[in-house]
Amino acid sequence: MFDVEKIRKDFPVLQQKIYGNPLIYLDNGATSQKPRVVIEKISSFYSQSNSSIHRGVHFFSEQATAKYESARITVKEFINAKHVHEVVFTAGTTASINNVAFSFGEKYIKAGDEIILTEMEHHANIVPWQMLCDRKGCKLKIIPFDDNGELILEDLEKMFTPKTRILAVTHVSNALGTINPVKEMIKKAHAYNVPVLIDGAQSIQHGVVDVRDLDCDFFVFSGHKIYGPTGIGVLYGKEKWLEEMPPYQGGGDMVRNVTFEKTTYNDLPFKFEAGTTNYVGAMGLATALNYLTETGREEIKEYESELTGYAHRKLGQVEGLKFFGTSTNKICILSFLLDGIHQYDAGMIIDKLGIAVRTGTHCAQPVMDHFGIDGTLRASLAFYNTKDEIDRLYEALLKVKQMLGS
Amino acid sequence: MTLNEIQDEIIEDFEFFDEWMDKYNYLIELGNKLEPIDPKYKNNGYLIEGCQSKVWLRTELDQGKVRFTADSDAIITKGIVALLVKVLSGRKPEEIKDADLYFIDRIGLKENLSPTRSNGLLAMMKQMKLYGLAYYAKQGESKK
Numbered sequence: 001m002f003d004v005e006k007i008r009k010d011f012p013v014l015q016q017k018i019y020g021n022p023l024i025y026l027d028n029g030a031t032s033q034k035p036r037v038v039i040e041k042i043s044s045f046y047s048q049s050n051s052s053i054h055r056g057v058h059f060f061s062e063q064a065t066a067k068y069e070s071a072r073i074t075v076k077e078f079i080n081a082k083h084v085h086e087v088v089f090t091a092g093t094t095a096s097i098n099n100v101a102f103s104f105g106e107k108y109i110k111a112g113d114e115i116i117l118t119e120m121e122h123h124a125n126i127v128p129w130q131m132l133c134d135r136k137g138c139k140l141k142i143i144p145f146d147d148n149g150e151l152i153l154e155d156l157e158k159m160f161t162p163k164t165r166i167l168a169v170t171h172v173s174n175a176l177g178t179i180n181p182v183k184e185m186i187k188k189a190h191a192y193n194v195p196v197l198i199d200g201a202q203s204i205q206h207g208v209v210d211v212r213d214l215d216c217d218f219f220v221f222s223g224h225k226i227y228g229p230t231g232i233g234v235l236y237g238k239e240k241w242l243e244e245m246p247p248y249q250g251g252g253d254m255v256r257n258v259t260f261e262k263t264t265y266n267d268l269p270f271k272f273e274a275g276t277t278n279y280v281g282a283m284g285l286a287t288a289l290n291y292l293t294e295t296g297r298e299e300i301k302e303y304e305s306e307l308t309g310y311a312h313r314k315l316g317q318v319e320g321l322k323f324f325g326t327s328t329n330k331i332c333i334l335s336f337l338l339d340g341i342h343q344y345d346a347g348m349i350i351d352k353l354g355i356a357v358r359t360g361t362h363c364a365q366p367v368m369d370h371f372g373i374d375g376t377l378r379a380s381l382a383f384y385n386t387k388d389e390i391d392r393l394y395e396a397l398l399k400v401k402q403m404l405g406s
Numbered sequence: 407m408t409l410n411e412i413q414d415e416i417i418e419d420f421e422f423f424d425e426w427m428d429k430y431n432y433l434i435e436l437g438n439k440l441e442p443i444d445p446k447y448k449n450n451g452y453l454i455e456g457c458q459s460k461v462w463l464r465t466e467l468d469q470g471k472v473r474f475t476a477d478s479d480a481i482i483t484k485g486i487v488a489l490l491v492k493v494l495s496g497r498k499p500e501e502i503k504d505a506d507l508y509f510i511d512r513i514g515l516k517e518n519l520s521p522t523r524s525n526g527l528l529a530m531m532k533q534m535k536l537y538g539l540a541y542y543a544k545q546g547e548s549k550k
């Protein structure tokens with residue numbers, strides 16, 4: 001049985017008070033809170049057995065290496081990758097996308113080529129590709145979305161040309177909450193021999209992701225958004241691509257043999273892990289993933305979906321509230337504005353009531369431009385949030401309206 | 407009143423409020439009362455872009471005193487803008503350039519002028535002081 005009160009006890013930060021009110025943390029899309037097991041994992045590793053990995057024959061180093069590689073296996077199983085060496089540890093989603101944009105770009109992209117993105121990408125899945133375009137003279141093509149926040153896919157097939165090299169799309173929009181039909185998109189892209197990168201930063205914590213079932217070529221996500229530590233992330237890539245692509249950064253550990261004349265690179269996944277990696281972060285991430293598995297990923301999904309429905313109904317009762325992102329297929333992200341009220345004013349008032357929501361463009365300026373707005377208020381929920389907290393948000397919004405006279 | 411007397415008066419006003427919401431209500435009131443910037447100046451030339459809210463600032467020198475008019479698209483931001491205008495507008499350039507704006511911290515609004523807030527206020531305050539400095543330098547030149 002999914003017991004939210006029991007789960008809340010696993011997250012020390014949720015017991016905090018802000019300005020005298022119990023904290024209501026509704027900014028999980030930006031970063032999630034950490035369960036005690038993750039915090040303790042990191043702390044006990046540093047206090048009891050810290051050592052660098054892949055570098056020493058001594059006891060601690062071997063132990064640390066084993067734990068790091070075991071974390072990789074945990075990730076592999078969590079996303080159901082075919083091989084362990086298809087899992088590369090990075091600093092996060094942004095680092096993973098930059099890695100692919102660079103290495104894939106070096107190998108396969110030349111002037112005049114095309115890269116397809118969507119109108120609802122986070123800046124992390126726009127800017128690295130723009131930088132690639134600047135380097136190589138390729139260009140971006142953008143799949144638009146409609147006013148519900150759903151991708152317009154009727155013309156997708158017409159977008160693929162012999163010059164299309166890759167499609168990079170977010171699994172879930174961080175600004176709208178829409179779950180994109182990536183499996184069908186991947187299928188269509190593959191019919192044109194176009195590989196697909198999925199930005200999973202907002203999806204993997206809210207549902208089961210199976211990279212083999214999706215058949216995506218790359219899948220990237222951040223540890224800190226899935227209840228793990230910050231500074232760790234994952235780049236999953238199909239073996240074929242990772243084998244063919246040149247490394248992104250050079251340094252220790254990613255090499256087999258170094259002379260001043262020539263350097264040969266290490267095998268996968270180490271080829272893409274230059275320098276001392278965030279091995280403690282990887283262990284913390286694995287602990288978080290195990291925690292989710294034990295809690296039950298299907299149960300989490302079900303609970304979050306119920307909470308999302310409740311939140312939409314409840315906030316929908318606030319007069320003058322307009323949602324942005326009204327697809328029927330979405331996760332627990334609610335983006336909205338109150339008629340005639342600046343989101344920043346609302347956010348400031350809500351903050352003082354102990355409620356953490358995000359205001360602004362959510363690093364997705366093209367989404368704001370689509371609607372002709374400067375930003376929204378965003379409540380992004382997690383499985384430790386409750387209906388009671390939604391009620392408190394509802395009351396806070398009424399207070400905002402009362403104070404700002406509309 | 408001197409610039410610091412005005413600051414002290416603001417600090418005293420805010421001492422009445424023990425609740426954040428009272429403070430905000432007061433800022434909203436100040437924001438609503440702020441003399442609006444002439445719409446023709448509410449354009450990009452006068453815009454100080456913040457990521458969260460926008461601020462417009464216009465300056466003129468009138469008989470040796472600097473006059474500021476300003477506006478914001480967010481009302482609480484505008485309330486803080488009103489306070490800055492109240493303290494700095496109508497002052498001599500050298501007073502503005504040397505002003506130590508301690509009232510912000512004392513009334514508990516310091517976080518609103520931190521670079522991470524990106525609401526345009528910090529940039530606006532810096533801009534106001536720069537105008538003070540620029541007018542001061544100009545006056546020095548014309549005296550030579």
Ligand SMILES: Cc1ncc(COP(=O)(O)O)c(C=O)c1O
Pocket residue numbers: 029030092093094095122124125170172173174199201202222363
């Ligand atoms: C959809 C999406 N992609 C990418 C990112 C960037 O993640 P990170 O900052 O952890 O690299 C985010 C985080 O805000 C996101 O929501």
